[in-house]
Each structure stands twice: as C-alpha cells, then as structure tokens.
Amino acid sequence: MKLTTLPKVVEPDPQQLIWKERLNTSFSLNEMHAFLEGSVEESIHTLCLMQEIERDPILQINPDYYELSRDEHREITAKKIKRLAQYMENDEPNFQNFQDRLNLIALIDPQLGTRIGVHLGLFLSAIRGNGTDEQFNYWAFQRGAVYMKDIYGCFSMTEISHGSNVAHLETLAEYKQEKDCFTITTPHIGATKWWIGGAAHSATHTVVFARLIVKGKDYGVKTFVVPIRDSNHDLYPGVSIGDIGEKMGRDGIDNGWIQFSGVEIPREYMLSKFTKVDKDGSVEEPPLEQLAYGALLGGRVTMVTDSWRTGERFITIALRYAVGRRQFTIKGEEIENQLINYPLHQKRLLPYLAWVYGMSIASNQIQKDYKIILQNLDDGVKSGDFGLLTKAIDGLKGLFADSASLKSTCTWITAELIDESRQSCGGHGYSAYAGFGKGYADHVVQCTWEGDNNILAQNSGRITIQKVMQFEKKGNVSGINYQFIKDAKRDEVILSNEDDLKNLETLNLSIKSIIYRISLKCISTLSSNGKNWDTIAKEKLSLSKLYTAEYIMDKWISKISDIKDTGVKKQLINLARLFAISNIDKFGVYFLQHSVISNACYEEMERYTYEVLKSVRDEVIGLTDSFKLSDFFINSVLGNHNGDIYHNYLGTVKNLNDITQTKAPYTSELLSMLNRDSVSSREKNQKSEEILAKLRI
Amino acid sequence: MKLTTLPKVVEPDPQQLIWKERLNTSFSLNEMHAFLEGSVEESIHTLCLMQEIERDPILQINPDYYELSRDEHREITAKKIKRLAQYMENDEPNFQNFQDRLNLIALIDPQLGTRIGVHLGLFLSAIRGNGTDEQFNYWAFQRGAVYMKDIYGCFSMTEISHGSNVAHLETLAEYKQEKDCFTITTPHIGATKWWIGGAAHSATHTVVFARLIVKGKDYGVKTFVVPIRDSNHDLYPGVSIGDIGEKMGRDGIDNGWIQFSGVEIPREYMLSKFTKVDKDGSVEEPPLEQLAYGALLGGRVTMVTDSWRTGERFITIALRYAVGRRQFTIKGEEIENQLINYPLHQKRLLPYLAWVYGMSIASNQIQKDYKIILQNLDDGVKSGDFGLLTKAIDGLKGLFADSASLKSTCTWITAELIDESRQSCGGHGYSAYAGFGKGYADHVVQCTWEGDNNILAQNSGRITIQKVMQFEKKGNVSGINYQFIKDAKRDEVILSNEDDLKNLETLNLSIKSIIYRISLKCISTLSSNGKNWDTIAKEKLSLSKLYTAEYIMDKWISKISDIKDTGVKKQLINLARLFAISNIDKFGVYFLQHSVISNACYEEMERYTYEVLKSVRDEVIGLTDSFKLSDFFINSVLGNHNGDIYHNYLGTVKNLNDITQTKAPYTSELLSMLNRDSVSSREKNQKSEEILAKLRI
Helix, strand or coil: CCCCCCCCCCCCCHHHHHHHHHHCCCCCHHHHHHHHHCCHHHHHHHHHHHHHHHHCCCCCCCHHHHHCCHHHHHHHHHHHHHHHHHHHHHHCCCHHHHHHHHHHHHHHCHHHHHHHHHHHHHHHHHHHHHCCHHHHHHHHHHCCHHHCCCCCEEEECCECCECCCHHHCCCEEEEEHHHCEEEEECCCHHHCEEEECCCCCCCCEEEEEEEEEECCEEEEEEEEEEECECCCCCECCCEEEEECCCECCCCCCCCEEEEECCEEEEHHHECCCCCEECCCCCEECCCCHHHHHCHHHHHHHHHHHHHHHHHHHHHHHHHHHHHHCECCCCCCCCCCCEHHHCHHHHHHHHHHHHHHHHHHHHHHHHHHHHHHHHHHHHHHHHHCCHHHHHHHHHHHHHHHHHHHHHHHHHHHHHHHHHHHHHHHCHHHHHEHHHCHHHHHHHHHHHHCCCCCHHHHHHHHHHHHHHHHHHHHHHCCCCCHHHCHHHHCCCCCCCECCHHHHHCHHHHHHHHHHHHHHHHHHHHHHHHHCCCCHHHHHHHHHHHHHHHHHHHHHHHHHHHHHHCCCHHHHHHHHHHHHHHHHHHHHHCHHHHHHCCCECHHHHHHHHHHHHHHHHHHHCCHHHHHHCCCCCHHHHCCCCCCCCCCHHHHHHHHHHHHCCCCCCCCCCHHHHHHHHCCCCHHHHCCCCCCHHHHHHHCC | CCCCCCCCCCCCCHHHHHHHHHHCCCCCHHHHHHHHHCCHHHHHHHHHHHHHHHHCCCCCCCHHHHHCCHHHHHHHHHHHHHHHHHHHHHHCCCHHHHHHHHHHHHHHCHHHHHHHHHHHHHHHHHHHHHCCHHHHHHHHHHCCHHHCCCCCEEEECCECCECCCHHHCCCEEEEEHHHCEEEEECCCHHHCEEEECCCCCCCCEEEEEEEEEECCEEEEEEEEEEECECCCCCECCCEEEEECCCECCCCCCCCEEEEECCEEEEHHHECCCCCEECCCCCEECCCCHHHHHCHHHHHHHHHHHHHHHHHHHHHHHHHHHHHHCECCCCCCCCCCCEHHHCHHHHHHHHHHHHHHHHHHHHHHHHHHHHHHHHHHHHHHHHHCCHHHHHHHHHHHHHHHHHHHHHHHHHHHHHHHHHHHHHHHCHHHHHEHHHCHHHHHHHHHHHHCCCCCHHHHHHHHHHHHHHHHHHHHHHCCCCCHHHCHHHHCCCCCCCECCHHHHHCHHHHHHHHHHHHHHHHHHHHHHHHHCCCCHHHHHHHHHHHHHHHHHHHHHHHHHHHHHHCCCHHHHHHHHHHHHHHHHHHHHHCHHHHHHCCCECHHHHHHHHHHHHHHHHHHHCCHHHHHHCCCCCHHHHCCCCCCCCCCHHHHHHHHHHHHCCCCCCCCCCHHHHHHHHCCCCHHHHCCCCCCHHHHHHHCC
16 A cells, blocks of 8 residues: 655665566566476466465465464464365375475475474375375275375374384384283383374374384384364373464364373284284294385475475565665665665675575475386386385485485575575564564474484485495496485586586586595495494585585486576576575585585685676576466565565554554553652652651660 | 372383482583673572562563563563663662663563663663763653653664665654654655554654655755653554564563654754754754764663573573483494484584583673773763864774674574574474464574664675775774784685694684684675675675684683683583584685685594584583573473473473363364265255256256
C-alpha cells in the first residue's frame, strides 16, 4: 500500500532498481529454470505442483507463520497432515509425485515436511527395507499406512544416551519362547527413546530399534513394529510417552520420548527380511547385513534437495534486498550506492549463489542415482541373483559415500548461507518476517539429524583416503565417482596464471589434485602413527567438503557442454568459475602448502575473483528470478518479487500488530513504576535524620 | 530425580565422569576467577551480585523461559524492569554497581538487559553526550530518568531505509521561528524510525536523530528530546507508533516504528552541548563535531563484556556435555569413549575456550580505558582547556578504533561459539532447554546493531592501514595500541620451528608482523588502483580480526608475567598458545603467502596443535568451573554443575510437559484422518464402473 510523501523529498526507490535490473536480464529464465530442475518437463512439473500448493486453502503460509506458538504450530500442522493424506490418495500410484510435492512443502513449512517424512521416509522405509514383502504389504497397503490411514508411524531409533552409535542402542527385545513373543524393554534411563518425531501425540505404531536377545544371546540391534496407541489414540499399557517439548525450531513436530516396560509384541512383528527368529528360538542371521541400515539414506538424499531449495529461497531474499537497498555514497557520487555494488557485499553473497546452482546439480544427480540403486536392490533381492545383488550393494556403498559428503557439505553451506544472508540485510534481517530467523532455526537441525555432519564427513574423508590407498597399491580404483583419482596429477603446479583460473577443466583438475595430495599426506601420516585415524580428523573433514566440490564441478562441466542457449551458458560458466575459485580460496592453505597453485597465481586469483563477482553481480536479479519462487514460497517482507521492500515491510507489520492498541497489557506495571513515590516516602522516612535521631542512644 | 534401573545393565555415568575430572583439577578456581574478573575484589563483587540476582523473586529465570510467547516475554520483562528500578535507587550514587548488575542480568536475560540498556546507555547517554549540563540535569535527575522514574526513554536513530549511514537520516527538525519551536517530521516512508527499542509500548520520551533545518538550510543530523507519551501513557497527537512485531530473538523488547507528522517541541528540547540554535534562528556549529557521536561507543564496549560472559556460559555447557557424554568405542576399548577425548571434538571447541579467556582480558582492558577516556572528556569539556580536550579526543579516537575491532570480532566469535557448541551436543543441542537456540537468536543481533560488524571491521582495518602508512612515512605512529607496528619485523620468517610455536612472544610477534605485511600489501594496491579502498575490503576485514588477536595477546602476555600461582600460570600459558595458534591457522593463507611462517613449521604446527589441545583438554572441567556460573546462570539441561545430564534433562522435560495429557488438542484431526472411509465411499462411488456405465453414451 503506497503511502503519502511530502514534496521536495526523495523517497527510496527499491522497486525501480529491481525492475530496471530485471528488465536488463540477458538470458532466458525458462531455460535456466529447466537447467536447475533438470529438464523442461521437470520445470513444468515443479511449477504445476507449486501452483497447486499455493492455492490450497489448508496449506496456506503467511508472515503470521513466524508468530505462531508451539501449540498453534502443532494444531495447524495436524490439519495440514490431514489435508495431505487426501493428496496421497489422489497421487496414488504415482508416489514420486507425492514425494515431489512434499519436497516443495518442506521449503515453506519444514516441520510439516518432516512430520510426513518421518512416517513415509523412516517408518515405512524401515518396514520396506527390513521387512519381508508380506510384512510391508500388510502394514503399508492392507492397513493403509501408505495413505496415512489407520496407521501413523514413528521411528524409534535414537535414545537419550545414544544417537550416532546405533549399534550400541540399549533397548531390549527379548524373545519369550513360551508366549512366542518379544518383550520390548527400556532397562534404564539411558535407553529412553528420545527425539522421536510424531511420538508425543500422533503415532499409532513405531519401528523400534532394539537389541535382539534370544536365549540370553545378544544378536545386536534389529527392528520391530510396536503398536503404541489404539484406534482411539489411547496409549497401550507399558508404553510411557512424553513430549520432549520446545525446540530451537520445527515446533510443529511432536518429538517425544518413549519408555517400554515389558511390552509384548507377537514374534511376527519383528521385521524379518534379513534376520529371522523361529518359533523355537533359532535365529537365522542376515547374509548381507549392510542392507538392513538403508532407511536413513533416503533422508540424506532428500536433504541435498532441501538444501538446494532452501538456498534458493534465502539467497533470493538477500540479493533482492541488496539490489533495492542503498547505503552510503561512494566518492564522486551524489546518490547512495546499492549494497550489491560493494565488492565486499558481492564477496559475502555471490559465492553462495554459485553454491545454490551447484547444489541443484548435486541434487538432480543424487536423486537419479538413488532411484536406480533402490530399483537394483529390489531386483537383486527378489531375483536372488548374487551377482546382481553384489552390484546393487556396490551402488549402495557408493551412495553411502556420496550422500555422506553431499548431505553434510550442503546442509552446512545452506546454514552458512542463511546466516550470511540475514547479516547482509542488516537490522531488517533480524525481523521474524524477513524469514531468516525461523529459516535458520528450522534448517540447522539437518546438520545433526540422520547422520551428524561431522561424523558423516569423517566417513566420507576416510573413504576417499582408502580409495587413494587402493589406487596407489593397484593402479586402479573402484566406484564410479572416484575415477577422478586417476586424473589427479601429482606433482605439478596446476594453477599458475589467469588462463588457468578461467578454464573450468583446469580449476576442476586443481580440486581433484588437492584431494589426491591431501590423501597421500594422510596415508603417510597413518603409516607413521600406527593408523590412528583420529589425528587426521581435520583433513578428513576437508576432504569430505572438497569431494562435494569436485562432485559438483565434474557434473557441472559436462552439463554446460550440453547447453545450446548461449545466454544461459555464459551465466553458468561464470557461476561455475566462482564456485571453483571460492572453494580454492576456502582451502587456500592446502593449495599453497601442496603447491597446486603458485603463490603468484594465488595473488592473481584474489584480483580475478572481483572480476568474476562483478559479472555475476550484473545478472543477480535474473539469476534469482530463475528459481521461479513466487512470493508465497519466499514468504519474506524483504524479498518480494515487486521489490517494494519498505511498503511490504511496513504493511505486514501493521497488518499483524494492531496499531490501534497503543497500550500494552503490561502498561500498568510501567505506569506504577514511572509514577511511583520517592524512596523516602515509600519507606516512611525511616532513614531520615528525624527518625534516626529518635533511635539514637 | 534418580530413576529405577534393571539389574545386569550399565547405565550412563556422566556424573561420575565429570566429578572425577573436577576432583583432578590442578589449579585454584578462586585464583583463576580473580584473573578472569580482573582482580580478587572484582571476583568477590561479581559473585555477590550473582547471588543477589539468583535469589531475587522477580528476576527468576528457569527452563520455562525458553517456552514463553512474545506476549509473555513482554509482560515478565516489564515486571523485571520495575523491579530493577528499585535496585537503581538502591545503588545510587554508585551507578557502576548497577551497570555491573545489568551486565550479569544480560547474560541470562539479554532482552531485559537491552530494555534498560536502551534507556540508560542510549537515551540517557545521548542526553549526557549531546546535551548541556543543565539539560542532562533536568532530564536525568530533576525528572528522574536516571532511576527510571517519570521518564522512560528510547533512542530514535535508525530509520527503515537508513541504519549504518547515520549522516543520511531523513527525519526533519525544522526551526519555526515564529513559534520558537522545532517541527519534527517524517517526510516519507523511508524516514520512518524503525527498530526503536521501547517505542512500541513503553517509552514516554525519545531522543530523535533528525536533520536540523533552519531558514531552509540543512545543518545535518542533530539530536532532540521528543515527548511521545504522556503520564497516562497516551500517545501525543502527530505521533504514530506501532510494534514492529516478532523478531528472531529478544522478543521481550518492544521494538517499534515511529512516524512524526509535524510534532512541535520547544527549542530548548534540542540537545545543545555542541550545536546551538538561537531564538532568532542563528546557528552555532560545533567546534568538535566528532564528540557528538559518542553515544554508541558505550554499547560497543559493553558488547565485548557481553561476548565474553556469553561465551563462558555456552562453552561450559558444551564442555561439560563433552566430558559426560560417551559415544563410540575406540580400538582396543570396551567402554565407549568420552566425546572430549576425540581430537576433532577438541579442535572444534577448545579454541573457543581460549577465546573466552582472551575476551575476558579484552573486556577488562577496554572497560578500564572507556572509563578513563569518558572522565578525560568530561574534564576537558568542563575546563575548556584545548590541550586537555585534544588529548581526550585522541583517546576517544583510539577507543573508536579498538571498540570497532573488538566489538565486531568478539560478537562474531561468540556467535560461532554458540553454534559450534550446539552442534557439538548433537541432537540434544537442538532442544530449547539446552539454551543454545534462544542463546544464539538473542546473541546474533549484536553482530548487527550499534555498528554493523562488517562496517566496523572495515573502519578498523582502514585505520590499521593508515597507521602503517604513517609509520612508513614518518618512522613513528600515534595511538597507544598501534605502537606494536614498530616491533613488527618485516621480511624474516618468524615462525620456523617448534620452539617458536611454544614461545608466546614469538607467536605474538608473528601476528604483529602479519598485520604489518598485509597492510603494506594493501598500501601498494591502493597506490596502484587510485585509492579504491573497496577492492581491499577482504584484507581490511582480516586486519580487523587480527588486530583483536594482537590486542588480546599483548595484554595476555603481560598479565601472565604478573601471576604468582604456578598452577594458574601454566593453564593460562597453554590457553594463550592455543589462542595464538588457532588465529594463525585461521589466517593461514596470509601467513604462508607472506612467509611469516615457513611451510615446514606450518606442518609442524598442525601436529603441535593436538599436543596443546590435549593439555587444555585435561583441565576442561576446572577451566569452565573457574567461570563460577551457577546453574541459575547456566540455565541449560545439558550443562548443570552436578553432571547428571540425563536425569536433569528428562526431569525438566517431564516438569514442563505434563505427561498425563496423553492426547493433544488436535487428536480429533488425526483420528478423523486415520479412521476415514475409503476414497470411493467418500465420493459415493462416482468413479466406479457401475456409475460410469450409466454415464456412458
């Protein structure tokens, strides 16, 4: 709502600034969106789903979302879950469509995404992964879990004293032969199931990770379906559940704790695709145990997608604001300069824009790989063909390694991106209605759950080192995404002049090469310290992050070569350069130490970086409009498409905070303070000379 | 509350672990606390204030603090303000005592600290700094603002379209000679006062930053006292105020926006220590304009103290948890390893512990300087002695430079510290009751307000470069804290072997030297690019951070030499080493590029770092107990002194979330979803073959 301005003053002009740059965009947004989404078809598919979501009366999201209390979040989330159950039935049998829908919903309402993600991606995935076909068929289709009907599931893995170390969980599942059942027991406080999403108030069933004990022997952690609430939502005896309460974010999720006190479940409720227990208590152990722990991989893959989309959303807000906001004049100018024109501002934000493009590539690739590998596994298990299965397992191992690196690196980058974007909007970034506060609080849990980032990165780094060891020993290396090790030259300086910095292949080679050299260094350290991997923890962490950089660069370069549209191509080359250079800069110490870059070239790179930043800067409006996120999906007073930042902001604040209420409910407290009597009168002059004289001896 | 454990299982033992390490502490906590607080007297003083605060019935803080809604925060905060007004009267005339009290309150309830900080530190400081003695005396003492009586002030500086660029604010204060008054006007939306703490519902008066216009001439931004609410808390006509609503954190503060529509104030309400306007409209301009902008410096100084104390609080939580928490076994061990034993965990957290110690030194020093400089200024202005005044202004300039670097560096470090501490506690760090979520959200605004960190760091970096220019030109340099430039050797490698890494003087020299060499490099860039300071923005940022590192190391080394207690001394040397090394590592590219450290020594440093980490690790319980923060000040389920993490955590969750309420208010939503009819029945079989056959032509 435009407001009245007095004459002879100049009001701010963010709208004009943003529109001017928008109109100067040199490339096709449609083409770019297709690149980001993976294809023209995917682009259309995504936009259709977005339209459907933003029009749905129940799925609405507005700035007041940022004001809701925990109870309100919970209630609204429940209504939305119910609504989404209808979409589930409607999408059937195209469950991928529902998954895509859910990924988009997760962008604007992460807690809602998780609520359903836990049921589908953890509870049902665990049954699918660990149960027999018959078991899956019963719980998913006959009972209706796949449509959130009859059954609402949660996933009881973590305990209060064990999160990452799943093999050491302490809940017990003891086989009681006389009753042909398992008894589920929480033997002490440390084994209390904790953080269980959906447990506090929603779930009717849960998959429990518990130690299988048969005839006193401990077979390690297996999975069991345990009913916890009946169809009237009353808790079963022996099942104690509580809300774990307020969290940093995502309060729409009713995370709970569960304690089991000798809860009996039929033997048939054990998920038995791999481990089987007979009526007489004989245990058949799994031939391929690693297959039993696949439930979390889907989540990790989804988090790469989620990081990408979340990155799109927040970098758009920051960059639109940076174009529309003026502050300080530069030498020789009258009118204040746009924030985005300051080299430091570009350096703070634009590498993250490049990362967002990079993450779209990573997301598209790993989603594709994941689907193929899952299919191969299913085919392998069904056919019983050991060769097929072994190949599928190799794929699974590769996915484990890729997702460990990509999940940890991308969720971290996105957390940084949100925070830097907020800071770049100055004070206004701190308004809840800017979206960054809740965005950050909701996002950062992804750095911790479903595989703590530090632990995943350690795994990924270790795998890379082992692959280099393998190559050093055999001259060959397994795993499709580790073939780059062969190309990584060993001793030369790779970046030595500006031409090298412009060449994407050379930049990429430098990243491959630094991975190689750091790994060699680690191998030498390991051989001298008795294979103590803990002392090279920092290097493993760096290797994991560099692996993602290499993974993205590799695919980026090959995708660029497929692009016809020269306008789009030019932008993507620029962004890829910026992506590579900012990664080299981040790990500059390694690059210098290992002489992958010459000292002179490093200095040259610092200068050249500003050149690349400048050319990306010139198209920032187009490069963020390309994400095609409507204002509904942006949901920020600072980032609307129309660029009218100040009217949007004041308008929202006025809408949500009734200005006719000029007095607060606590006004009387303040008035009684301000209008209070003097100290001496309040204490009846008890310290006055007159009184003291009376009291004097 | 200890709970029942079944036999034959081993429950977690965090209490035992923490107590065992506590009992092995090798140094005196009292001595260490005295070091941290600056002296034995200060140590006692702080502890007495803490006791008083934690016992006060109104000032209570509990885990439910993390659950409060905005309205609840506001109301409780108002009650606490009222309570603190009594302490103000009680502390009089020792206002320093009240300030110390307020700094401690800010640790547990930052919003409350700010509420009073805005009134005292901004509103009243502005009157003190910019008003005449008579003006200050009237508003502060005669009216009672200094006791929060009669007057509650806010500080109307920032506008919706101007924050950092104060000189460009657009609110108008036009002198109307015929009525001998100023008219305060918000000419357009961009000049709307925004983020004004206390404006939405509390303040009776405000200091307004507005452009002084007399007879059509614009004299730039000056300050005016403007009454906004009467003694009944009704807004004056022409004053429009609204709540800016929900924020990322600190919702107990009623930040508001203000628009003035021709509000008249008497000429005498202009703060006239420097600029004066006569009845006839003649304007006397200030001889020393820089004195007029001192109001924010106190806030910056306080933020150094606040960063230190906040750092103490959160690193204590993370380190107690790291000692008490076990996860994963290491080779050859049966029982799981404590988190703190992992080198990566040490590397993630212990440099921040060193920073906390460093920040205590910085805080003590800059607080001392601040008091002296303020006194000198007062003396200078009162005496009218130009020599005295010039000296005081030099001090002010030095304080401006120091506080720019220290405020920005320390608030950033503390933000990182909170976030890394949270992540280091895994999933449990995400619980609101751990304290990190609100702690982070409340803290990070310090990186933005009262001087955006990036802008302050640019200022600081620029000053350093100018000082080096001065030294290069004249062989001399002004400013007590820039004398180090003289010592900074230029060309040699300073760190070349392990002995160098152990020597605090040498480590410090390497930091001085890198500052020198980066500055020289910048000077050469500036001379070749036509003095474009923007292109060396990154270097300025680094210089600012390195300046703080040098500032701290310098004082740290001299303090260590004063210490008698050998136990304490040993710890402080270790921590100082870690502090220096982690700073060198952070800026490793510069150190290598400029050959301040040799390649070989850099490698040596990586190994040596783990040695230093290990020796700090061995005393982490003692080194955090030394902060003497009671559980009241820690307010985290993960960080209690007793170490009984899991019982504390479950106990709090059960207290705050009634477990007898097994059904949520939204249960009916979920039940109606779970127990719904089939799709075909809900749509009355309208897609069945039977129906479709009827419809077929």
